[in-house]
Amino acid sequence: QVQLMESGGGLVKPGGSLRLSCTASGFSFSDYYMSWVRQAPGKGLEWVSSISFSGNTIYYADSVRGRFTISRDNTKNSLFLQMNSLRAEDTALYYCAKNEHFDNWGQGALVTVSS
């Protein structure tokens, strides 16, 4: 069965950086777009970024463009999100999701941006 496992979350100061990872199993990783979706505490779902099969096509939400970078390593069935210049409003649970229609989700990685 499809499994997605995020890691790399933590507490970081405003302006700091963090790199999230997502390890996938149970499907042919390189055949699917992959995405990141976040959920601020007590709030709804917000799409963050998506990446195509080979990484040639990338989309970002306006709220993170220029600060976050999505990437993937198909040889390791892994998805990444490099987050720079973090702000308090980036505090959220970050989910890795399979494809651009989010048919499977990981358990999430908590990112807290606070001084």
Next chain:
Amino acid sequence: DVVMTQSPLSLPVTLGQPASISCRSSQSLVYSDGDTYLNWFQQRPGQSPRRLIYKVSNRDSGVPERFSGSGSDTDFTLKISRVEAEDVGVYYCMQGTHWPPTFGGGTKVEIK
């Protein structure tokens, strides 16, 4: 961006009774290939979201038959024929027709 508007915000339901959630989009969700990329997600308390319905009315694997989706163009509905205790949670609609993908604000289903 396409705005997704859900109603109601909160939905108290009696066990065994039906429930209905509305989702409206600010523009048509019919894609150039003829499909309509409107999905529904369930998020139980303390859990990750789970997709229930894709392309308006197709149930994902393992989703009980009591869940059904309908609608077209800009107006969509998720129905639960008979609510069970395990259905408590927040339900989100989401459009994948236009970039960026956008979610509705969520509807909290609770038992009366």
